[in-house]
Amino acid sequence: MHDNRPMKTFDAIEVRRLALAKGYLALLTAQPGRPLALFAPRRVGKTFFLDHDLAPQAKNAEMLPVYADLWLHKSAPLEAINHALEEALDDLRVPASAAGKLAKTPVKKIGLLGASVDLGDEPQRRDLPHDAGLRLDALVTRLAREHGAPVLLMLDEVQTLGDASDGIGLVGALRAVLHKRRKELSAVFTGSSQEGLARLMNTAGAPMYQFAQIIDFPVLGDDFMRLLAEHFQSVHPGKQLDLDELREGFRKIGYKPALMRDVVKAMSAEGITEISRGLDNYMTSGPQLAIWNALLNSVEAFDQGVLTAIANGQPPLSQATLKALQAIPGATPTISKIRSSIEKLKRNGILTRTATGTTIEDPLLAEFLLRR
Numbered sequence: 001m002h003d004n005r006p007m008k009t010f011d012a013i014e015v016r017r018l019a020l021a022k023g024y025l026a027l028l029t030a031q032p033g034r035p036l037a038l039f040a041p042r043r044v045g046k047t048f049f050l051d052h053d054l055a056p057q058a059k060n061a062e063m064l065p066v067y068a069d070l071w072l073h074k075s076a077p078l079e080a081i082n083h084a085l086e087e088a089l090d091d092l093r094v095p096a097s098a099a100g101k102l103a104k105t106p107v108k109k110i111g112l113l114g115a116s117v118d119l120g121d122e123p124q125r126r127d128l129p130h131d132a133g134l135r136l137d138a139l140v141t142r143l144a145r146e147h148g149a150p151v152l153l154m155l156d157e158v159q160t161l162g163d164a165s166d167g168i169g170l171v172g173a174l175r176a177v178l179h180k181r182r183k184e185l186s187a188v189f190t191g192s193s194q195e196g197l198a199r200l201m202n203t204a205g206a207p208m209y210q211f212a213q214i215i216d217f218p219v220l221g222d223d224f225m226r227l228l229a230e231h232f233q234s235v236h237p238g239k240q241l242d243l244d245e246l247r248e249g250f251r252k253i254g255y256k257p258a259l260m261r262d263v264v265k266a267m268s269a270e271g272i273t274e275i276s277r278g279l280d281n282y283m284t285s286g287p288q289l290a291i292w293n294a295l296l297n298s299v300e301a302f303d304q305g306v307l308t309a310i311a312n313g314q315p316p317l318s319q320a321t322l323k324a325l326q327a328i329p330g331a332t333p334t335i336s337k338i339r340s341s342i343e344k345l346k347r348n349g350i351l352t353r354t355a356t357g358t359t360i361e362d363p364l365l366a367e368f369l370l371r372r
């Protein structure tokens with residue numbers, strides 16, 4: 001998929017996943033009205049995939065991709081979706097250049113000197129309904145009709161719906177439109193945290209589960225490692241990165257491509273090839289330590305203690321944890337205080353729920369806590 005010209009920089013290294021995108025589009029086609037919900041940890045490349053792979057592939061299939069980031073409009077997610085649809089509608093109606101706009105509307109009269117250009121009437125349309133749910137319905141219909149093919153709605157950070165005050169109503173409205181307009185509309189959701197997903201399910205109840213197909217979004221694989229190794233070798237002829245070591249390092253940092261690139265970039269600057277040493281250097285570098293310290297200082301000493309216990313693999317609600325927390329000056333630890341601390345740390349994304357229990361979202365932060 002990539003050509004053989006050497007990449008100019010580590011930052012330019014990108015893995016395209018067109019086959020994955022095609023697979024998702026085929027799934028959507030096979031089950032009209034049923035959205036896909038792609039879930040994966042933070043920073044593994046969900047948004048990048050929507051932007052670089054899924055949207056172009058949808059366009060190839062004559063669909064109209066529309067992207068909305070619900071995180072940016074946490075309090076009004078439906079409005080955020082509608083806004084994205086309205087923008088898409090504008091884009092369809094008003095071609096990029098002003099000349100295009102003029103050409104679309106029959107010109108009724110042009111002044112002799114060209115000074116007074118009187119445009120024809122804008123096409124008349126009934127106003128869109130005020131209610132956000134109804135407007136969503138009307139917008140989708142108009143957009144699909146004007147585009148002449150189905151719309152692919154890509155909703156990023158969909159777990160935000162679980163935080164909205166009327167989450168149940170929102171999911172209900174979305175679900176109704178997706179079902180009713182299944183010929184004109186399909187949807188892909190992405191979400192970051194298992195915790196958020198769980199909250200969304202609790203808020204919206206079982207229907208959301210039955211209605212969206214939940215998919216574990218795959219992390220990048222060997223393609224990415226190979227590109228890193230190839231570029232390293234082109235910069236340092238004669239030096240090689242070991243693929244197994246790269247894989248292991250990538251696992252260790254939680255499969256975050258941008259982070260991996262940074263680590264290898266730093267290794268390249270120092271001319272070292274041993275990945276574990278590269279990771280070590282990265283973790284003990286000044287800027288990285290400053291970031292973690294700032295993150296820890298953003299929560300209370302008690303919360304830091306809870307984090308340390310979890311990083312040590314201690315069951316957070318155990319006697320051992322209670323005892324350890326007693327060492328914090330001024331703290332009177334109780335199980336319920338630990339519980340609410342965990343809730344808080346989950347909410348701000350430092351902790352996350354996994355199949356095996358509550359863990360620290362960033363594995364490198366966990367290691368930093370262990371070393372402290």
Ligand SMILES: Nc1ncnc2c1ncn2[C@@H]1O[C@H](COP(=O)(O)OP(=O)(O)OP(=O)(O)O)[C@@H](O)[C@H]1O
Pocket residue numbers: 013014015016041042043044045046047048049192220256257258259
């Ligand atoms: N396929 C890819 N090839 C190369 N780099 C990638 C790829 N996907 C992601 N990245 C890099 O990883 C970074 C994080 O990706 P992205 O923002 O898509 O993650 P995310 O899963 O949406 O994260 P978040 O949960 O924080 O929204 C990107 O800025 C990009 O630099």
Ligand SMILES: [Mg+2]
Pocket residue numbers: 046047048156
């Ligand atoms: Mg994202």
